Structure formats: C-alpha cells, structure tokens
Amino acid sequence: MPRTETGRLAVLDLVRGVAIVAMAIYHFSWDLSWFALVDWDVGGAPSWRAFAVSIAASFMILVGISLDLAHHKEIRWRSFWKRFALIAASAACVSIGTYFAFGDSFVRFGILHCIAVSSLIALPFTRMPLVYALVASAVILTLPNWASSSVFDGDMWIWTGLGTPAMPSVDYVPLAPWTGATLLGVALSKAIRRSAAMERLKQMEFCSLSGRALRWMGRHSLPIYLLHQPLLYGLVWSVTLLGPNMDRTSRSFQTNCAQSCATSIGNEALCVAACRCTLDGLKSENIWQPLLGSPQDPDLQTRMNQLYSACLSAPGTDTIN
Structure with missing residues (x-):
C-alpha cells in the first residue's frame, strides 16, 4: 500500500x-x-x-x-x-x-x-x-x-x-x-x-x-x-x-402495482403480467385518464380492482369484460 x-x-x-x-x-x-x-x-x-x-x-x-x-x-x-x-x-x-x-x-x-x-x-x-x-x-x-x-x-x-x-x-x-x-x-x-x-x-x-x-x-x-x-x-x-413525455405515469403505475402484488402473493412474473393487463384494461375502457384526475373516485377504484382481480386470473388478456 x-x-x-x-x-x-x-x-x-x-x-x-x-x-x-x-x-x-x-x-x-x-x-x-x-x-x-x-x-x-x-x-x-x-x-x-x-x-x-x-x-x-x-x-x-x-x-x-x-x-x-x-x-x-x-x-x-x-x-x-x-x-x-x-x-x-x-x-x-x-x-x-x-x-x-x-x-x-x-x-x-x-x-x-x-x-x-x-x-x-x-x-x-x-x-x-x-x-x-x-x-x-x-x-x-x-x-x-x-x-x-x-x-x-x-x-x-x-x-x-x-x-x-x-x-x-x-x-x-x-x-x-x-x-x-x-x-x-x-x-x-x-x-x-x-x-x-x-x-x-x-x-x-x-x-x-x-x-x-x-x-x-x-x-x-x-x-x-x-x-x-x-x-x-x-x-x-x-x-x-424538460424532456419528452415518456408516459411516466403508466410506468410508475405498473412498477408500484407489481411491487405491491409481489409482496402479497410472491409471484413476481405473474404480478408483472397482471399489472400490465390491468393498465391495458383501464386504457381500453377510457378510464385511465379519469382515474389519474380523480384517484379516490370510488367507482373508478372499484372498476380498477375488478380489472386487477380478473387479470390475476388471466394475466395474458389485453381487455377484461
């Protein structure tokens, strides 16, 4: 030394x-x-x-x-x-x-x-x-x-x-x-x-x-x-x-959703797929932007939870009816 x-x-x-x-x-x-x-x-x-x-x-x-x-x-x-x-x-x-x-x-x-x-x-x-x-x-x-x-x-x-x-x-x-x-x-x-x-x-x-x-x-x-x-x-x-819009809210939602899900059920791969599916469902039903504007709205929260539950059962589905 x-x-x-x-x-x-x-x-x-x-x-x-x-x-x-x-x-x-x-x-x-x-x-x-x-x-x-x-x-x-x-x-x-x-x-x-x-x-x-x-x-x-x-x-x-x-x-x-x-x-x-x-x-x-x-x-x-x-x-x-x-x-x-x-x-x-x-x-x-x-x-x-x-x-x-x-x-x-x-x-x-x-x-x-x-x-x-x-x-x-x-x-x-x-x-x-x-x-x-x-x-x-x-x-x-x-x-x-x-x-x-x-x-x-x-x-x-x-x-x-x-x-x-x-x-x-x-x-x-x-x-x-x-x-x-x-x-x-x-x-x-x-x-x-x-x-x-x-x-x-x-x-x-x-x-x-x-x-x-x-x-x-x-x-x-x-x-x-x-x-x-x-x-x-x-x-x-x-x-x-100052940079371009990178849809950070979508990415943040998926990250936080997957982390919370993985903590609850312990299956990281399933959680990532389910949260992506949930986001796709929110956007396809045109309630993603309203949810961002009113995140505490009980009706929007209920529908988001319904999509999330359905996506956990079928994480590869793009839209949930």
Whole structure:
C-alpha cells in the first residue's frame, strides 16, 4: 500500500474511490427508477439489494481499516474528534435535506450516522488484540438473528437495527449488523499489518489516469457523497420536466402495482403480467385518464380492482369484460 505524499495509503484511497463510483451508479439508477424513467426495481429486486449491501459493507469495512491504521499505536484524540464532528454534522445535513425532499421517508439513521457511531464503538478495539475485534464483529453481525424484538420497534430504537422502524427511509444503515463490518475492518487491518502482504502492498502503484482519478475520489469521499446525490437527483428531475413525455405515469403505475402484488402473493412474473393487463384494461375502457384526475373516485377504484382481480386470473388478456 504505497504512501502518497501526504502519508495516506494509496490502495485505501483507490478502493474507497471504487466504492464511491459504485454508490453513484446505484443512486443514479435509483433516481431513474424513482421518476419512473426506467422500470428497474432498484429498491426491491434481490440483485439491486445485493449491490447496495455490498457498497455499504465496503464503506463500513474501510472505516474500520482506516481507524486501525490511524490509531493502533496511540489514539490520536484531536484528529479523531475532528473527523467525528465532521461526519456527525454531515449526517445531520443529510437528515435535514432528505426531510424536505422526501418527507416522512427522510434519512433517520443512514450510513453517515452509522459511520459516526461505529467509529466510537470500534475505536477502543484498535488498541486491543485482533481476537477481540473478531469476536465483537461476529456478535454484532449476528445480533439481528438472535436479539431482535418488538421492544425495539419504532423510531426511538431505529439505530439498533433490532426492531421494525415506524416509517420507511430512503437510507437505513443501523448499528446491527453494520458496526460488525467496521469491527471486521479493524481485525482485517491488524492481520494485514502483521503479514508479509503489507510490504508487498506498499510497493503497488496506481499512477494511471484512472488510478489517479479513483484515488482522488477516495481522498474526497465525504464531499462527493454529500454532493453527488443532489446533483444526480436534480439532473434526473430536470429531464422529467424538460424532456419528452415518456408516459411516466403508466410506468410508475405498473412498477408500484407489481411491487405491491409481489409482496402479497410472491409471484413476481405473474404480478408483472397482471399489472400490465390491468393498465391495458383501464386504457381500453377510457378510464385511465379519469382515474389519474380523480384517484379516490370510488367507482373508478372499484372498476380498477375488478380489472386487477380478473387479470390475476388471466394475466395474458389485453381487455377484461
């Protein structure tokens, strides 16, 4: 892991930069889905969920590695508290910003909140033997499997990860299990520092254009994190206002209908076909536009539910009599 002119480890900056790029890809895809410009189920599809989990895990592990490298000889309290205050303030800004953007779905305890608190929890383990960090990591990673309880339901205990939040959130990264990933990073750093691999990694260089770009992003990961999503969200929002009409309402209806249906009956393919059939029926009967104008109209709601029920029985039918 070559040290840069500032004493940073180049490989950590590079890996953090890769994680930043992956995060931007995920958020851009989420924005496209949110505005119904694409029909990707970014919030619910297993592949997208796995992608999001891998990104969050990489950041939390890197937090632990960085903590151990910075404090394993002695805890540098001044730099630690300066970094903690910056992350905590940034987390508060994210909560405030998303409250105005998303209302009740705002970020109550997202990845920055988790990084701040996890840093506090993991800091003492940088001065302990490796086995302590490993055991603590295993306990917290598995905590939701054996300690979850309805006692922790609601927003008061949302940070624990051991209950069910009262409201959904666009970003939710609780301490259990995610602090376990940070402690795993501490243990990983200790193992690497004591191995021959450390010296070999120090000799690596990342001087290509792409390597320098990723290292730069890794060094400035926090401001990029704070700025990239408002910029991407604003870009996609502008396209929806200024771009061509893409019949986003139809696409949004099919996406939301299919997600709700799949949650109820568990057959995603059937739900997609049934919701497409329902939309076709609404349009063929010329009640789609009236439904958009008066979504609470009981007669229109009743007919839509009738079409939906019939389509579940015959999802390949274009019109339902």
